[in-house]
Amino acid sequence: MKFSFNQEQQHIAHIADAFLSSVSNSESIREAMVTETGIDGVLWQQITQKMGWHLTHIPEQFNGLGLGYVELCILLERMGANLVCAPFYSTVVLGINSLLIAGTKTQKKQWLPLIAEGQKRLALAYSSQGRVWGVESVTAQYQQQDNSFVINADYRYVIDGHTADAFVVAARDVSSGNIALFLLSAETVGVTRYWTPSMDQTRKLATVKLENVCVAKDSIMLDTCGDSLIPLDNILALACIALAAEQMGVAEKSLSLTLDYMAERKQFGRVIGSFQAMKHKAADMLSKVEAARSAVYYAACVADEFMAGNDMGAELLEAASIAKAYCCEAAYFNTGSALQMHGGFGFTWECDVQLYFKRAKAAQVSLGDSAWHKDRIANAILGTVGLDVVAG
Template structure:
């Protein structure tokens, strides 16, 4: 199988990289993360109006671009490369995907055009204080059915949960799992922004006290939620690939100019080997991620396993690369003013998002019947 981007995809990649470089250089990230939203609303509108990012996965009949998971993967790589604080990941993986997959026609007509236009952001509230991303971690129970549902309980680590206009909540309905839509300003909902290691991915704790909600399709097995998580894992892997490559490049460039004992440190065997290993990790993670995106776009049967392989491979590679980037830079790599620590923060945080790397491999083993 040949993994090559088309001319149109390459042009999309170049234009988005140029936009991010001009509009959101890494040096500006430190200021953006200090804002209440945690992301640049002006940049988000530019993403929507000029690059059409929130419209990518939305079908054309709902005013979207009708693109595939491969195009979204390209966008996530570039966002990861620039560690851009943005609601794109949550709105796409945890908004468009569940609405498109499980929503009624009326719900699609109501929500998808607004998402595509960048007018509203969406996220999914799944995990609870236990931090478990699996079915055993969901304890919230939905009372009622259809348009008369109320939710009570706590959801934790909700990506962009403090700013999202719509929140899709995962809750138990009998012995099944339901997805329920809640307005961000709903009565009885309290949203508290959390301070996490990765400042570029804002999260929140949501407290539900009899909050009114509307069912997104009919309750079903955990497989419904698992599909959403597989798409999210693929896009998260793409983000890590972009960030990993940027981190590696940073280390390589520094190793060329930093001298010790009248020699560039990049000429030392211990440094050369680590940089070479970084390149192997980037290529391995990219191959796994591109295949997962392709499998998802084509609806292949092995997409669920490919998604887990991509996420686990990218997480391990990113953790290695970001850690050694800091080491190559020495003491300055740990400082707030240096970009290396931003990538390290993201690597350690993303390694646990959607479940730890160990949990991901164990889930893969279960799916393969090992």
């Protein structure tokens, strides 16, 4: 396992920096975030048709690039730094990972090429409660009727759920309580979804309701029902690593914006960057970024081992919780510090720092807050809760 980028990874990072700094700027972000979809259509088309980033970890047999999670996190770090308003996280992270881990051969063959062509966007809907995370938050129910299934659900906080073409949904058997995953079109009869306004305007959430939705037997994932608890846990762990990578980008960009401001803003006849207190705070922010980077890319390496079916992949859930807990705290600390160091200007609508603060806070509570993940790590260390995983 290497802890430095190879030449190809460095090239990916350089291209991503150059591209996103020109197309995902303050003006374009603000134009997209005030719309109900929250998507910069031109940017998304460029990502899929020109850059091909959505192909990153799609296997080559499905028209993808067949790269790893490290390469994906490199892109997500830059996307977090530029607050990209596109359905990349929902489709490429949540959707593709769901297919890779839990999809049947038929589902992979049908959907992955469509995603690769930029024709379809997916979303993951699993949680129906606000203060419970992980597989415990699945309260939707399904019941088998002959060769079909009937699902009733009220999913909350579904990322890009109001614009997705299809959903991967989690539900429990009404009799056994076992969890199953289903893949269904957003146009299925009985499915309703609508945008739910939230703190972070740059990432849209939705409520998705399923009322007596009847799906065919081939909609169920893993070929059989009732054994999707561990796969769902793994999907969410991979999502946590990806979100941690975004938050590292948020933390680093908030530091960059602050350093620029410190070099320009004058007080008492001196630039504020010359004051010792400001230097100390900036140093604290930098230390948060560097520690976050270590957590993210270690977790990304573990994710690659997991996807390859290697022994080290058994550390997936633990590495994911460490990365999620620390990186979200780092982003919240850095964006909060950036607000303070910008003074009164930092709280104004014209200042971009407040957008990063909102993203940091929203991400901090998504997929489990730091306390939830720390508790999970502690329970695993003490042996009270297992962190067993199975390869997809």
